[in-house]
Amino acid sequence: MKDFKKRGVVVHLTMYGESINEKIDSIREILREGKDILVVIGGEKVPKETYELADYNISIGNQPHSEIAALAVFLDRLFEGKTLYRDYPDAKIRVIPSEKKKVVVRRDSP
Numbered sequence: 251m252k253d254f255k256k257r258g259v260v261v262h263l264t265m266y267g268e269s270i271n272e273k274i275d276s277i278r279e280i281l282r283e284g285k286d287i288l289v290v291i292g293g294e295k296v297p298k299e300t301y302e303l304a305d306y307n308i309s310i311g312n313q314p315h316s317e318i319a320a321l322a323v324f325l326d327r328l329f330e331g332k333t334l335y336r337d338y339p340d341a342k343i344r345v346i347p348s349e350k351k352k353v354v355v356r357r358d359s360p
């Protein structure tokens with residue numbers, strides 16, 4: 251975290267942090283400025299130093315979630331859902347959204 255702070259902004263997700271609803275616009279602005287964001291999520295006990303080193307301590311509500319759930323909600327808010335259906339030009343398999351069945355298009359290898 252100390253090293254990363256020389257070139258970007260550290261966001262630590264914690265149920266004790268400030269509301270994501272209040273802070274997400276300013277965090278999104280960091281990306282617009284072209285800076286990188288390091289998202290820190292805990293596993294076991296999170297050391298006190300993490301809270302102090304983070305530029306933002308952000309809560310996804312004040313109830314505990316799994317770390318993956320907290321990260322998923324954070325990323326979805328940050329990118330406003332726009333990354334969910336992003337096209338990857340070099341993808342080997344593409345899933346076509348369908349109401350009733352699985353539709354998959356495979357790209358032939360070159």
Ligand SMILES: C[S@@+](CC[C@H](N)C(=O)[O-])C[C@H]1O[C@@H](n2cnc3c(N)ncnc32)[C@H](O)[C@@H]1O
Pocket residue numbers: 262263264265266290291292293294295296308309310311312313314315316317318320
């Ligand atoms: C299950 S929690 C473990 C917490 C850890 N035992 C501690 O002492 O802080 C795992 C991680 O999920 C994330 N997390 C859980 N609930 C959250 C919430 N409401 N808001 C933001 N992040 C959360 C945090 O990064 C947390 O460190």
